[in-house]
């Protein structure tokens with residue numbers, strides 16, 4: 771996916787992206803301080819938010835190929851199972867009960883399968899949201915801060931899921947995160963934003979070498995410099 775000269779305005783906030791390439795079959799991360807525009811760009815890619823200028827070349831990706839596990843997951847007024855099978859149903863994909871059970875077991879919430887999803891804790895809802903995002907094995911998956919609410923064991927489980935899907939199905943991922951170190955073993959390319967502006971796209975070494983004041987400061991705060 772190639773984003774060129776994009777500009778979006780939401781109230782007082784302006785997002786500006788010169789050129790940002792999300793190479794397929796890679797694991798990307800959008801990073802930067804609160805309110806710098808990471809989720810906004812993810813929502814623009816999803817088609818949830820509009821942009822006023824620029825171009826997104828989806829390079830053959832269709833709307834239904836792109837999935838978002840959002841920061842605040844929306845749970846249907848249904849059971850955990852119904853929430854998980856929803857993306858399969860709307861895409862008329864086969865439902866494999868064993869696979870659902872496998873994911874629920876991996877996250878330690880198998881016993882919640884037939885419980886009302888809205889009665890789960892927020893971390894458990896995040897787990898359902900991640901399973902719902904990965905179960906249909908779409909080509910492009912955005913995970914917006916969903917790992918941050920998980921316990922340490924579950925973060926490791928989610929990361930293994932991402933690694934496996936990437937290795938087996940070549941899924942492109944965009945992880946939106948505040949913890950660079952905790953996802954460094956997954957991510958191929960970082961895209962750094964500052965106050966609505968896309969500043970740099972590079973690997974971890976590139977971030978460490980950058981002379982940009984904001985990036986240096988950010989990396990120091992992350993204890994990575």
Ligand SMILES: Nc1ncnc2c1ncn2[C@@H]1O[C@H](COP(=O)(O)OP(=O)(O)OP(=O)(O)O)[C@@H](O)[C@H]1O
Pocket residue numbers: 780781782783802803804805806807808809810811
């Ligand atoms: N629908 C909207 N209407 C008006 N302003 C919006 C809207 N959505 C987002 N914004 C503003 O856009 C800015 C960027 O928000 P965004 O959620 O993209 O930041 P973020 O980098 O994902 O932050 P965080 O790390 O806190 O999740 C914020 O100032 C926010 O108030």
